[in-house]
Amino acid sequence: MKDVYIGVDVGSVSINVVAIDGSNELLYKYYSRTNGQPLEMIKHGLNSLKNEVGSDINVLGVGTTGSGRQLAGVMIGADIVKNEITAHAVATTNEHPDVHTIFEIGGQDSKIIVIKDQMVVDFAMNTVCAAGTGSFLDHQSERLKVPIEQFGDLALTSDVNVRIAGRCTVFAESDMIAKQQYGFSKPDIIMGLCRALVRNYINNLGRGKKLNPPYVFQGGVAANKGIIKAFQEEVKSAVFVPKHFNVMGAIGAAILSKEYIEKNDVKTKFRGFSSLKTNFVPSSFTCNGCSNNCEVIKVESNGQIIAMWGDRCGKWSQSVCYVG
Amino acid sequence: MKIGIPRALLYHYYGVFWEEFFKELGHEVIVSPHSNKEIVDTGIKSAVPEICVPIKIFLGHLKYLIYEKNVDYAFVPRMISIHKGEIFCPKFMGLPDLVKNGSPEISDRILTTYIESKTENISNYKNYISLSDKLNANEEDIKRASRKANIKWLEFRRNTLRGIPADKAAEMVKKNTVYKKNNSNNIKIAVVGYVYNVYDPFLSMDILDKLHDLNVDYMTFEMLDNKTIFSQISHLKKRLFWTFSNKLLGAGYYSLKNHNIDGLIHLTAFGCGPDSFLGKLFEIESDIRQKPFMTIRIDEHTGENHLQTRIEAFVDMLKRKKEKESA
Numbered sequence: 288m289k290d291v292y293i294g295v296d297v298g299s300v301s302i303n304v305v306a307i308d309g310s311n312e313l314l315y316k317y318y319s320r321t322n323g324q325p326l327e328m329i330k331h332g333l334n335s336l337k338n339e340v341g342s343d344i345n346v347l348g349v350g351t352t353g354s355g356r357q358l359a360g361v362m363i364g365a366d367i368v369k370n371e372i373t374a375h376a377v378a379t380t381n382e383h384p385d386v387h388t389i390f391e392i393g394g395q396d397s398k399i400i401v402i403k404d405q406m407v408v409d410f411a412m413n414t415v416c417a418a419g420t421g422s423f424l425d426h427q428s429e430r431l432k433v434p435i436e437q438f439g440d441l442a443l444t445s446d447v448n449v450r451i452a453g454r455c456t457v458f459a460e461s462d463m464i465a466k467q468q469y470g471f472s473k474p475d476i477i478m479g480l481c482r483a484l485v486r487n488y489i490n491n492l493g494r495g496k497k498l499n500p501p502y503v504f505q506g507g508v509a510a511n512k513g514i515i516k517a518f519q520e521e522v523k524s525a526v527f528v529p530k531h532f533n534v535m536g537a538i539g540a541a542i543l544s545k546e547y548i549e550k551n552d553v554k555t556k557f558r559g560f561s562s563l564k565t566n567f568v569p570s571s572f573t574c575n576g577c578s579n580n581c582e583v584i585k586v587e588s589n590g591q592i593i594a595m596w597g598d599r600c601g602k603w604s605q606s607v608c609y610v611g
Numbered sequence: 612m613k614i615g616i617p618r619a620l621l622y623h624y625y626g627v628f629w630e631e632f633f634k635e636l637g638h639e640v641i642v643s644p645h646s647n648k649e650i651v652d653t654g655i656k657s658a659v660p661e662i663c664v665p666i667k668i669f670l671g672h673l674k675y676l677i678y679e680k681n682v683d684y685a686f687v688p689r690m691i692s693i694h695k696g697e698i699f700c701p702k703f704m705g706l707p708d709l710v711k712n713g714s715p716e717i718s719d720r721i722l723t724t725y726i727e728s729k730t731e732n733i734s735n736y737k738n739y740i741s742l743s744d745k746l747n748a749n750e751e752d753i754k755r756a757s758r759k760a761n762i763k764w765l766e767f768r769r770n771t772l773r774g775i776p777a778d779k780a781a782e783m784v785k786k787n788t789v790y791k792k793n794n795s796n797n798i799k800i801a802v803v804g805y806v807y808n809v810y811d812p813f814l815s816m817d818i819l820d821k822l823h824d825l826n827v828d829y830m831t832f833e834m835l836d837n838k839t840i841f842s843q844i845s846h847l848k849k850r851l852f853w854t855f856s857n858k859l860l861g862a863g864y865y866s867l868k869n870h871n872i873d874g875l876i877h878l879t880a881f882g883c884g885p886d887s888f889l890g891k892l893f894e895i896e897s898d899i900r901q902k903p904f905m906t907i908r909i910d911e912h913t914g915e916n917h918l919q920t921r922i923e924a925f926v927d928m929l930k931r932k933k934e935k936e937s938a
Contacts, residue, residue: 354916354920369923369927370920370923370924370927371920371924372920372924372927372928373923373924373927373928373931404935406928406931406932406935407924407927407928407931407932408903408928408932409903409904410905410924410925410928412917412920412921412924495891495894495898497898577647578647578648578649578650579647579648579813580648599812599816599817599915
């Protein structure tokens with residue numbers, strides 16, 4: 288029997304599932320775009336985990352993180368449901384104990400985490416604007432008709448410094464069109480976009496923070512070599528990219544579940560792989576109990592309501608007494 | 612007469628006084644309910660888009676009182692000063708004008724007066740004497756009502772100084788309820804923000820309750836006495852222009868120095884001018900004091916998930932730090 292801890296990160300753009308062993312070594316990782324159906328992708332991820340790692344695995348703990356952590360937690364039976372900041376920081380300090388600054392750029396979220404003695408001492412997250420995130424690049428890749436996977440390599444061939452406004456996607460786009468009309472090449476424009484993203488990110492999130500090396504850059508966007516280069520230019524220092532940069536949140540969630548299980552000496556709430564066949568039906572409705580008109584999310588399984596949230600007053604979320 | 616008081620802006624600090632004042636003069640007082648989507652939407656529609664969200668919310672409450680509750684008058688004070696040499700943000704000083712010009716159709720339903728005081732005690736009857744005609748009261752009545760209202764307000768302040776948050780402190784005075792503060796957690800966070808942001812459940816998304824649910828104790832500025840607060844900023848070459856901003860600054864500095872407080876959260880409304888100074892000053896001071904500091908910026912469409920994630924991450928950071936230190 289192989290003892291494992293599972294971590295699941297349900298982000299806005301991707302779903303990541305990992306399994307680690309008792310010494311935090313990665314046994315399996317799964318990275319997939321949500322394709323608009325997060326629940327299906329979580330099931331798919333867990334099923335392939337079981338198939339890859341072998342059926343003789345013994346799941347000791349499960350942790351979820353990311354913007355969809357609650358739903359995923361209910362569905363899988365997570366022992367711990369953690370915010371992304373903590374999860375990312377835990378995973379990074381596990382791999383780079385001396386890290387001081389973590390840059391994390393995901394699909395619609397970006398963060399800077401400042402670490403001292405392996406502890407989070409400061410952090411910042413982007414607010415409503417997604418200008419400095421992966422969606423920004425996704426959008427431009429569509430416009431330039433260059434697949435996002437080729438962005439990085441193409442950017443590295445650039446030899447001209449094109450300055451593109453990175454404050455806002457709308458302006459960046461018009462600026463980019465202008466630069467195209469001036470006749471700059473695609474690689475130059477792509478590298479310009481990478482620099483714009485990094486500039487915007489550091490200006491927004493790094494404001495007032497002392498960012499010291501060693502730097503670690505992770506999140507899905509760390510696949511892009513152009514961005515790595517732009518970061519290194521910006522901070523004038525080496526920027527490390529962890530081996531499993533795109534599943535760090537999930538690794539963190541798995542490590543946290545291990546910490547939790549060991550510390551409290553409890554058994555996992557994991558529903559088991561067989562439960563993945565169960566259908567989970569999420570739906571939402573508008574509560575008309577008062578004029579707040581909260582959008583309440585409801586998850587049903589076999590006709591039974593197993594979780595509800597989204598209400599401000601707790602009328603619905605506290606009405607569920609399902610024990611998994 | 613039916614007199615409405617919007618549950619917005621400085622109601623959260625002076626509401627106890629104003630309610631008692633009008634009641635003592637024999638009027639029925641109607642306070643609008645806690646902000647909800649409908650009130651907020653009305654406010655947004657009634658205001659220019661650039662203005663800060665607390666003002667928008669005030670307008671929503673005002674219209675609710677006039678159109679839904681049919682009050683004869685709604686109280687819109689002109690707050691000038693509550694400290695010698697300091698003033699209020701121009702939106703407070705011009706609030707009645709803002710209402711009258713933005714919504715001329717309700718201008719004859721507005722009850723307004725200049726409130727100008729050397730201290731935060733605004734009970735001097737002269738502040739209210741201009742209301743006597745509309746309220747059918749003579750000078751003696753106004754004096755008596757101010758005196759009675761002041762007794763209640765002082766009780767409210769005594770409660771807050773005992774560490775009770777302003778909303779609960781006011782309820783205790785009005786409804787004679789008992790509130791037991793349960794300070795038993797090992798993490799304590801200072802939440803520094805204007806009363807109309809912190810105690811508006813729609814704006815702050817009940818940040819204090821959220822902290823409570825995470826087993827965290829909190830401190831707010833009104834729990835500190837003025838002497839303590841102002842001594843924190845006495846070294847400044849120049850104080851800020853705005854009294855409540857100075858109070859927040861003093862409370863923030865206090866919490867950054869105090870070893871019993873683990874971190875500071877600055878709750879601020881998007882576009883607040885005075886807070887742009889505060890935010891920077893906190894940023895500098897927290898760096899010097901090496902204490903975690905986080906800004907939570909709120910506006911009319913803040914997502915609750917986002918706020919929850921930030922608060923959770925901040926609390927986690929403090930808890931893990933403490934666990935490690937004690938290990």
